[in-house]
Amino acid sequence: MMIMGNSERPEMKAGTPEIDYATCTGCGNCEDFCPTGAVKLVNGKPVLVHPENCSYCTECEAVCPSGAIKCPFDIILVTRPEPEANC
Numbered sequence: 001m002m003i004m005g006n007s008e009r010p011e012m013k014a015g016t017p018e019i020d021y022a023t024c025t026g027c028g029n030c031e032d033f034c035p036t037g038a039v040k041l042v043n044g045k046p047v048l049v050h051p052e053n054c055s056y057c058t059e060c061e062a063v064c065p066s067g068a069i070k071c072p073f074d075i076i077l078v079t080r081p082e083p084e085a086n087c
């Protein structure tokens with residue numbers, strides 16, 4: 001369990017999916033199910049050909065039968081100023 005002070009708030013940060021080519025079988029599911037066309041098979045292996053289009057929906061991770069594509073999120077604690085009390 002994570003205990004945070006009053007002024008600390010977790011913030012989610014998404015990058016781009018990570019592909020493990022050692023376990024990827026080249027089945028093409030990630031390309032077929034990607035709603036934005038961000039990932040395509042190139043020479044039988046998935047490549048983020050348009051990373052700027054990736055919405056980080058995590059669909060590619062969900063449909064990968066070998067767990068070769070992952071969408072890890074970073075959780076970052078940020079400190080924000082306390083809101084001023086309204087009297």
Ligand code: SF4
Pocket residue numbers: 017030033034035036037038039053054055056057058059060061071
């Ligand atoms: S996270 Fe979503 S948009 Fe990004 S590559 Fe995977 S399926 Fe496509």
Ligand code: SF4
Pocket residue numbers: 019023024025026027028029030031045046060063064065066067068069
């Ligand atoms: S769904 Fe998984 S195994 Fe299939 S091509 Fe994509 S990363 Fe490779």
